[in-house]
Amino acid sequence: MAAVIDIGATSNRMAIAEIDAEGHVKPLESVSRPVSLGKDTFTQRRIRKSSIEQCVRVLKSYRQLLREYGITQNDAVRVVATSAVREAMNRLAFIDRVYIATGFDVEPLDEAEVSRITYMGIQPQLQAEPRLASRRCMVVEVGGGSTEVLVVQSGNVLFSHTYRLGSLRLLETLEKFKAPRSKQRAIMESQILRFVAQIREHVSADSPLQMIGIGGDVRFAGRQLLEDWDLTGLAYLPVERLNELTRRLLQMTEEDISRQYGLSIQDAETLVPALLCYLLIARGFDQSEIAISDTNLRDGLLHDMAIQDVWTANFRSQIIRSAVSLGRRFDFDEKHARHVATLCRKLFSELQEEHQLEPRNELILYLAALLHEIGYYINTRSNHKHTMYLIRHSEIFGLGRKDLLLVSLVARYHRRSSPQPQHEGYANLDRNGRVTVSKLAAILRVAIALDESRSQRIQDISCRVTGRKLIISAAGVEDVTLEQLALRQSGNLFEETYGIPVLLRAASRSS
Template identity: 20%
Template sequence: MKLSVIDLGYNSVKLVCYKVNSDGTFRAYDRRSVKTKIGRGLTEGGYLSEVASRDTIESLRLFRDILVSDDVKNIIAVATSAVREAKNRAKFISDIYEKTGFTFRILSHKEESYYSWCGALHSTCISDVLFFDLGGGSLEIVHSHDFKINNHLSLPLGALRMTRILNQKNGDLGKKYVRRHLMKLEQHIVKSLPDRKQFDFSPDVTLVGVGGTLRTIAQYDQDLTNYPLDKINNYKMKIEHIEEITEKLSGMSVAEITEIVSIGSSRADTVVPGCYVISSLMRKLGHDSVVVSTEGLREGLVLSFINDPGYLSSDNIQPTLRSQVEYIVKTGCRRIPPPSRYHSFLETLLSVGLLKERELQILIEAIQRIHQFHNILSTNSLFYALIDEEYKNLSHGELLVLCLSIIYSKKQKISNRLFAKYKSILHTPQNKRSIEKISSCLNFITAVEKSHATIHHVVYDGNIFHIDLRCNDLFRFPRFLFEEAKRSLISSLGIPVEYNMQLDSNDIKVKVEDKNVS
């Protein structure tokens, strides 16, 4: 199924087209954005200007032609802060329908923040979160614990809105920013932001953010630090880096900022005010880092449609909105159970402390990915195919552990070379150890699958790890393959391993034991 979202925001109008699979997963295959700055077209009296309205409708006509040519029938069209605040919003929405055929829904503050939270949390799966979405017109903040929303707040602190305030004082965009004007803007932002008492969150709550400004400075931060992994989603950025970037860009003109490749002309005029909003939020609420999500409002709307195609067309969704997005996130973030045929093997490794909980979850994900990419023979191609996928609740370090574990199970030399390349992310010895343990488990599971055997029983008596297997054909049992997999387990786990192979059809048993830990 094809599904498209049109998002009419304060700064731009965006079109994203998705391919939705039968299992409910989806992936964007086309993205378009036109910087109409309709929020800047709001007059002093609160009306959308004719020029901004006309430019927006022209962009929507282009989107209509794209969707017609692509035969997209399912379209979600929403408008946020600029249209929501406009006194002539009803006429504007009517004009859009008359000239393009699109029926727009104007999202309330709550709807915008909840759907954005839904999209971000579904992709990061962090249960205790202070979430923010910095758009062009507003800053949406949501606090949730165990995937349940506790509080939300909407503030008129969008990046483009702050740019308008700053430009009223600073004047010509070609000039460099005046320090006293930036200080006054920062004071205005800090005064408008809530304090920790208003949200009453625990000290270990994770700050997660979305929005164009945050993605832009995350990309710029990676460029400045020569970050080896080209991936923004789940990137953790320190406040010191954000403040250094803010200070650096504040000393430049918009024309100079435009020349920075990772920022460009589309964000050059709004990135500095946006940086001040983000850094002020982090300082006032006591966060030293922020996790960047590349998914937000549009993905939340897609998830809502998949969950209930008729829900968004309802006249009154407010009473059940929170329960719906909470259900979507909690369902999507359920812990992946071990495959049933390996349950006893994996759970025993966990229960006796031979694998940690995070290592087990990475291993379970790795088993799925090996099956998904079984037809890729080149280990280098396999690595980059794995890296390009999206993973829930995996930091960049954990993502690399997953990918390198799979590569290590096939070609140790290539895995070691890649480990050296990403050493700045994989900086702890524990990551190397985890890769060895996970890859040895993958090798053993591969041996079980290739022999068409089943794991019947697993026990660790404190000295030896015992594995009982069942096989239909003893003569075709790949003894040497299992021996190699067993040696890998012994080396990585640091304990003796014993396995028994028994035929399902009779009582013939082969016992193989190795108590020499290498």
């Protein structure tokens, strides 16, 4: 058995499930307790001591429930936190306090990780729904501090982004303006429509699209308006009916909503702003109905625990697609980039005994190879630094900030200086991170030299280490003079890192 705990902006939620040997997940119990951490973070930038202690009390009760299920090992429980903890200035103090009091190790999820988990949770439902299997779908989840938008078609991720639009942030705006109830809808709509315009800039509304809403607030709307929905699978909610419900709720106080619908005060406060977000996004994309899903972050987390290997082959392909899309945005030389990336993959495999890196680092190297020249879009001078900047400040679906930093640094060191302690980004890495960057960047420089002609003429290579030299043999190529010259100019980092020089030979020559 396994459990996941989601420390959100308005509540702490836990899901307990049974996972069989084949990775099938059978839900056993779900519990939720209101804890409004987001109100603290989004107004004061810090989580108050009283809120921390309230959260600790809830988590202690969850620990007791887990014991009743026989779940006592920490590796069977994953505890995550989203924007309310991630953005708090005292998040480390919060994490330490929870660990000391409960033994739970809280993992703040960055935006890319949330997108990945959402994809893992929603994709099986999209595949099972005939009318959505090949259609462009825009998955939207409005939370307390952010709104996540994920566009998927035929299993492929076309776009993902997290916007700083959330129900608690909207409430903060109302408090700041001290808006009377008669003006609240207009103020919130003004804020929301600015973000809708941003989403429309990123996601084309010109071709057919189906909006899918996930999250507790839109599920609430589905329960109230769709009598036949049994809270499993997908249901379709007419936008006009959502508008009627939202208008009716706007006329009620939070206390009235709480009493009439059996919600906590915290959930009653955030309900209307969240529904207004879903409504205006749907209208912005001319949707007549919203598909509502019962999936949530905890479903994706349990699926993660079931499959063991988070970076599956399919998921890797989604990450690569996102990186290629980024490269095209900056007019990269796609043939050269893809070929260098393929050569990197071959070198990584054949040099396993030399670098001894984990398999996931092969993907970091591959992505850096794909994107190593996008800095040319800004300027040819110092293009390696521009490359690093563009990667660090872009989004690649499925990559968290730490992995994105590694990709940006490996790409940055594809030319010129070797890594230096004072360099931005590199200085923040621990020893393992610094060594990883040096090892991968060294391989990248060799791969780039092998395509110095930019003709992709060296296709088949083999490597062997002999006499403390790395000898690369290129099959099917008679003259490798150009590439040998390039290696002499850029191979220093490889020798500095691995302690051996690199020699390139045509395979027909005697070694």
